[in-house]
Amino acid sequence: MTNYIIETQQLSKDFSGELSVNQLSIHVKKNEIYGFLGPNGAGKSTTMKMLLGLLQPSHGSIKLFGKDFNSNQIALLSDVGSLIEEPSYYANLTGYENLQIIQKLLKLPKENIDKVLKIVRLYEQKDKLVKNYSLGMKQRLGIALAIVKFPKLLILDEPTNGLDPAGIQEIRELIKSLPQRYDMTVIISSHILSEIEQMATTVGIINCGKLLFEGNLAELEEDEKYLFETSDDFTAETLLASKGFEINKETGLILNNYNKVSIAAAVRLLVDNGIDIYQVRMVRKSLEEVFLDMTGRGKGSVL
Incomplete structure (x- = not known):
């Protein structure tokens, strides 16, 4: 029952x-x-x-x-x-x-x-x-x-x-x-x-x-993603991919679903290979943005 x-x-x-x-x-x-x-x-x-x-x-x-x-x-x-x-x-x-x-x-x-x-x-x-x-x-x-x-x-x-x-x-x-x-x-x-x-x-x-x-x-909340801004994104991407990091290139060089220890390892890898890192920041959509995307309302929707 x-x-x-x-x-x-x-x-x-x-x-x-x-x-x-x-x-x-x-x-x-x-x-x-x-x-x-x-x-x-x-x-x-x-x-x-x-x-x-x-x-x-x-x-x-x-x-x-x-x-x-x-x-x-x-x-x-x-x-x-x-x-x-x-x-x-x-x-x-x-x-x-x-x-x-x-x-x-x-x-x-x-x-x-x-x-x-x-x-x-x-x-x-x-x-x-x-x-x-x-x-x-x-x-x-x-x-x-x-x-x-x-x-x-x-x-x-x-x-x-x-x-x-x-x-x-x-x-x-x-x-x-x-x-x-x-x-x-x-x-x-x-x-x-x-x-x-x-x-x-x-x-x-x-x-x-x-x-x-x-x-x-x-369950709708997005997992954490980290955006890397570097002096050479192309080389950085190649290095990170070679070490098994999952990369999302939709809006820049983004690493998906990693914890702080993994992000520190990625930073160390790039620095050790002579790549300057200008910024690393967490990015994810808000719950409202996820909802708007799901319902096809877009950024201009008033909810």
Whole structure:
């Protein structure tokens, strides 16, 4: 038996002949925060809507909690909370009254309302009309509405959109607390790498509907490389190659994946053969550059 809370196999969604999601297979484990990362329009929201039964897949399968989604949809969704695109609320009601509607519809314990208001730090504003809430307060109310039944799985689509830095940090710390404190598994989408990097235990990177990577972000970090600038790069390259050093010539004389002891040996070899060394420095792409290259966004992309 797998420990996956979400498992999709070859999941696809076709809109008028265009694949918004293309053979997507993702795996979300219990009590992890899974960052669903990709540029705007990559297929993140479409995937999440299929996980919630709001869209019917064109192809492929979904399992939630190890069970087939199509055969057990109503029962499975009773353990799922969600916030897709933006919060839905009644602006002319208070925060408490909005939660009370959900509590009564789902026949939840009344104490859940005060509990989630305290979790999202809205308890002091519970009697304030939602139309008078700030954007950050509305986002927190949206999360409160999603977790008032204390679901096993929480699906959040870009929950920090439009927030200022303080609001983003507030939502981030709240989400990070949910797995350990409330036994929730969270899948959260974003197009901002730095946000996912600070929250997620596992990431899935999607672009043009296809999964490009799934795993720990650390696995994407480039190994260290060292750039040598010398008085005679051609001779230096020949000498280093003769001693078995792996050389990358794409952007100069670069030695791949060596530790400091090996680099010292390379420097000594060149100096002993009369080659002046002007500079040796470590070079590697940042995580953001790796992500941009992977998604084909390039240097000019705003993420």
